[in-house]
Amino acid sequence: MSDPAVPAAASLRHDWRREELLALFELPLPELLFRAAAVHRQHFDPAQVQVSTLLSVKTGGCPEDCAYCPQAQRYDTGVAAQKLMDTGAVVEKARQAKAAGASRFCMGAAWRSPKDRDIPKVAVMIAEVKALGLETCATLGMLSGAHAQALKDAGLDYYNHNLDTAPDYYDSIIHTRQYQDRLDTLEHVREAGLKTCCGGIVGMGETREHRAGLLLALANLPAHPDSVPINRLVQVAGTPLHGSAELDPFEFVRMIAVARIAMPRSMVRLSAGREAMSDELQAMCFLAGANSIFYGEKLLTTGNPDTERDLALFARLGLRPMVEAENGHDGHRNAPGAGGTVHADITEPARCGQAA
Numbered sequence: 001m002s003d004p005a006v007p008a009a010a011s012l013r014h015d016w017r018r019e020e021l022l023a024l025f026e027l028p029l030p031e032l033l034f035r036a037a038a039v040h041r042q043h044f045d046p047a048q049v050q051v052s053t054l055l056s057v058k059t060g061g062c063p064e065d066c067a068y069c070p071q072a073q074r075y076d077t078g079v080a081a082q083k084l085m086d087t088g089a090v091v092e093k094a095r096q097a098k099a100a101g102a103s104r105f106c107m108g109a110a111w112r113s114p115k116d117r118d119i120p121k122v123a124v125m126i127a128e129v130k131a132l133g134l135e136t137c138a139t140l141g142m143l144s145g146a147h148a149q150a151l152k153d154a155g156l157d158y159y160n161h162n163l164d165t166a167p168d169y170y171d172s173i174i175h176t177r178q179y180q181d182r183l184d185t186l187e188h189v190r191e192a193g194l195k196t197c198c199g200g201i202v203g204m205g206e207t208r209e210h211r212a213g214l215l216l217a218l219a220n221l222p223a224h225p226d227s228v229p230i231n232r233l234v235q236v237a238g239t240p241l242h243g244s245a246e247l248d249p250f251e252f253v254r255m256i257a258v259a260r261i262a263m264p265r266s267m268v269r270l271s272a273g274r275e276a277m278s279d280e281l282q283a284m285c286f287l288a289g290a291n292s293i294f295y296g297e298k299l300l301t302t303g304n305p306d307t308e309r310d311l312a313l314f315a316r317l318g319l320r321p322m323v324e325a326e327n328g329h330d331g332h333r334n335a336p337g338a339g340g341t342v343h344a345d346i347t348e349p350a351r352c353g354q355a356a
């Protein structure tokens with residue numbers, strides 16, 4: 001392959017340089033989209049989108065100071081601190097998410113890190129959600145090796161822990177934990193055999209160099225994250241980043257496209273921020289290689305598009321949800337089972353009435 005931005009299926013790069021990623025950002029948009037779409041097609045069916053539903057199982061009261069976050073105790077955002085939800089209530093939400101067409105259920109907790117006493121409770125939640133036939137994901141903050149192993153043993157498939165931004169912009173956003181802490185957690189997650197979900201946020205006042213730096217940090221991890229959530233900052237009143245300048249939507253599309261090129265076999269998730277995006281902008285993101293979304297009316301504490309709007313968008317764009325857990329493959333081209341794809345028909349009317 002003469003073009004290094006379109007690697008052969010076997011050659012995943014972990015030696016990207018920031019200048020190379022910046023050069024991709026600086027391509028004319030049609031050229032960047034063309035390259036990203038070509039890479040996307042080498043590895044995935046571009047009509048398939050992985051669909052995850054989020055639930056905040058422990059909301060608010062967090063001791064950390066992440067400048068974007070409505071759940072940090074120290075900011076007056078109107079988010080009340082709540083205790084860990086009961087397992088029964090979590091499982092009921094997971095059941096509804098599955099009925100609405102989600103294939104993965106992600107449980108989030110506003111913790112710096114779980115305490116020893118939290119792990120058995122979360123383990124039961126994971127096991128019961130998994131028993132519904134859903135893929136499981138959790139995002140609970142920093143994780144020790146022992147905690148990662150306990151979650152794996154409970155049936156956890158994915159752990160979400162974001163790098164959030166470039167190493168050289170991190171100090172502008174978070175002071176209560178270090179970049180290295182995040183890298184350590186990701187190592188514990190990988191060592192436990194969990195799949196990693198790791199990405200970041202754009203629109204926090206960072207420069208294009210910082211955005212390239214975030215993608216560089218992600219792509220040069222020892223293994224590309226299985227899922228790469230790209231969040232556009234949801235501005236919440238009371239957080240330090242409320243009132244930040246809005247990111248140019250085309251720059252967001254560029255971020256998705258460069259993520260797709262740098263991490264060709266990862267699911268690139270068009271993550272937080274979709275509620276404020278037009279259908280046309282989301283369509284461009286899918287064209288640029290995004291192939292995963294959060295589905296259901298709420299993210300953790302903020303809004304997400306109504307399921308009806310997403311169903312209509314999927315129908316208009318001819319997109320179909322991936323159902324990895326049921327057909328035994330991970331959505332990649334050439335994966336076992338990839339020939340006989342089964343789709344949850346989330347556009348089927350009986351399911352439409354059941355909101356996640």
Ligand code: SAM
Nearest residue numbers: 068069109110111139140141162231233234272
């Ligand atoms: N407390 C855990 C942690 O920080 O790892 C898990 C939950 S935390 C809310 C998960 C991720 O949500 C953060 O790393 C951040 O990337 C994203 N996030 C939080 N608030 C956001 C916002 N206002 N806009 C976009 N993304 C946000």
Ligand code: DTB
Nearest residue numbers: 108139229271272299300301302
């Ligand atoms: C991720 O990268 N984005 C999700 C998920 N991982 C946990 C969270 C987005 C949160 C947006 C703000 C909120 O709803 O509180």
Ligand code: SF4
Nearest residue numbers: 062064066069072110
């Ligand atoms: Fe706490 Fe996570 Fe929010 Fe940071 S992002 S304040 S760790 S809930």
